[in-house]
Amino acid sequence: xxxxxxxxxxxxxxxxxxxxxxxxxxxxxxxxxxxxxxxxxxxxxxxxxxxxxxxxxxxxxxxxxxxxxxxxxxxxxxxxxxxxxxxxxxxxxxxxxxxxxxxxxxxxxxxxxxxxxxxxxxxxxxxxxxxxxxxxxxxxxxxxxxxxxxxxxxxxxxxxxxxxxxxxxxxxxxxxxxxxxxxxxxxxxxxxxxxxx
Amino acid sequence: xxxxxxxxxxxxxxxxxxxxxxxxxxxxxxxxxxxxxxxxxxxxxxxxxxxxxxxxxxxxxxxxxxxxxxxxxxxxxxxxxxxxxxxxxxxxxxxxxxxxxxxxxxxxxxxxxxxxxxxxxx
Numbered sequence: 402x403x404x405x406x407x408x409x410x411x412x413x414x415x416x417x418x419x420x421x422x423x424x425x426x427x428x429x430x431x432x433x434x435x436x437x438x439x440x441x442x443x444x445x446x447x448x449x450x451x452x453x454x455x456x457x458x459x460x461x462x463x464x465x466x467x468x469x470x471x472x473x474x475x476x477x478x479x480x481x482x483x484x485x486x487x488x489x490x491x492x493x494x495x496x497x498x499x500x501x502x503x504x505x506x507x508x509x510x511x512x513x514x515x516x517x518x519x520x521x522x523x524x525x526x527x528x529x530x531x532x533x534x535x536x537x538x539x540x541x542x543x544x545x546x547x548x549x550x551x552x553x554x555x556x557x558x559x560x561x562x563x564x565x566x567x568x569x570x571x572x573x574x575x576x577x578x579x580x581x582x583x584x585x586x587x588x589x590x591x592x593x594x595x596x597x598x
Numbered sequence: 599x600x601x602x603x604x605x606x607x608x609x610x611x612x613x614x615x616x617x618x619x620x621x622x623x624x625x626x627x628x629x630x631x632x633x634x635x636x637x638x639x640x641x642x643x644x645x646x647x648x649x650x651x652x653x654x655x656x657x658x659x660x661x662x663x664x665x666x667x668x669x670x671x672x673x674x675x676x677x678x679x680x681x682x683x684x685x686x687x688x689x690x691x692x693x694x695x696x697x698x699x700x701x702x703x704x705x706x707x708x709x710x711x712x713x714x715x716x717x718x719x720x
Contacts, residue, residue: 412626415638464667472634473671474627481628596633596643 413542416480420543422467423585428455429537429549430579433530437572449496466586470593487540494533501529526571527557534578545585552577611656612687616641617649621684624659624676632672650674658683 420426432455436448476484531553538546553574560570612621619639624630636646653659658680662673676684 408622408626411622415623415626418638469633471637473631473666473673474634475629477626477628593637596636 412477412480415474416476417541417543418471420541420545421471421585422463422589423582424459424462424466425537426545426549426578426582426585428459428462428582429534430575430577430582431455432575433571434575434579437526437568437570437575440568440571452496466590469595470590491533491536491540494536501525523563523565523567523570524557524559524561526567527553527555527560527574529557530571530574531557545581549578549581552581608690609683609687611652611658612684614649616645617653620646620649620653621658621676621680624674625681625684629662629673629675631674635674653680656680656683 432448432451435451439445439447475481531550534546534550534553538544538550556565556570556574556577559565559573560567565573612618616639620635623635623638632643632646632650635641635650636643639646641649650659650661654661657677660675660677662675664671664673
C-alpha cells in the first residue's frame with residue numbers, strides 16, 4: 402500500500418469484478434442471437450428489441466443474482482463518468498455495426514452465384530461483431546471478451562469460406578457467446594454461494 | 599529506540615491487516631455494502647462487523663442503513679477524516695519502506711542473494 406499504483410490496481414480489480422457474473426456475455430449473446438434470428442426471419446428490429454430488453458434487464462439481473470452474492474458497490478465518480486462515456490460510444494458503435502450487417506445481409510441475400518464480394522460480405526457479420534467485443538475487452542480489461550471476438554472472427558471466416566451464410570454465422574456467433582456467458586454465470590454462482598445460504 | 603520512533607506515529611487502527619484491507623477497498627469506491635466487503639476481504643461476518651465498528655467509532659467510516667427490495671442493506675463510506683488518515687498512513691509506510699533498504703544492497707548473510715540484474719537496477 403505504499404504506492405498510488407497499488408490503489409489503481411485495486412480499483413481496476415473491483416471494477417473488473419462487475420463482469421465476473423457473465424451477465425454481460427449472456428445478454429450480448431442474446432442480442433447477437435436475436436439479430437441473427439431477425440436476419441433469417443426478415444424481422445429487422447428483433448436485434449434492436451433484444452438490445453433494448455438486455456440493457457433494461459442487466460441491472461435487474463445484477464440486483465437479483467450478483468448483489469446478494471458479491472454485494473453492492475458504487476464505483477468512484479471518475480470511473481462512473483468514464484464508463485458512462487464508454488457505454489454511450491459502445492452502444493453507438495454497436496448499433497452502427499449491426500445496421501451495417503443488416504445492410505450487407507440484405508445485399509448478399511437473394512444472389513445464387515457467389516462472387517468474391519459476396520464471400521467477403523458473408524464473413525463481414527462475424528468480423529464486425531468481433532469489433533465491439535474487442536472494444537469491450539479494451540474498455541474493461543476483461544480478457545474473456547477477446548475470446549468472444551475470436552469466436553466471431555471464426556464465424557466470419559466460416560461465412561467467408563461459404564460454410565455458413567451471413568445470417569447463420571451471426572446466429573452461430575450469438576449462440577457460442579450465449580453458451581460462454583451461461584458457463585461463466587454458472588461458475589460465478591458456484592464460486593459465490595449466497596451468504597448464509 | 600529512537601531508530602524505531604515511527605512505530606509510535608503509525609496509525610494502528612489502519613495498520614491492522616483486516617482494517618487496512620477494508621479501508622483500502624473503501625478508498626477506491628464511493629460506497630460499498632457489507633456483503634461486498636465480506637466477499638472481497640474474505641473475513642467472517644462477525645470479524646468484519648467488529649472491524650467496521652472500530653473504524654466507525656474512530657470516525658473513519660460512516661454507515662447508512664437502508665431497505666432495498668424489502669431487504670436491509672448496510673452501506674459503508676470512507677469519511678473525509680478516514681481518507682486523510684489513510685493517506686497519512688500510506689505516506690508514512692511509504693517513507694518507512696523507502697528507508698528500509700539494506701546497506702549491503704539487500705544481501706543479508708542469512709537471506710537469498712540478489713541476482714546481478716537486481717543489483718544493476720539499484
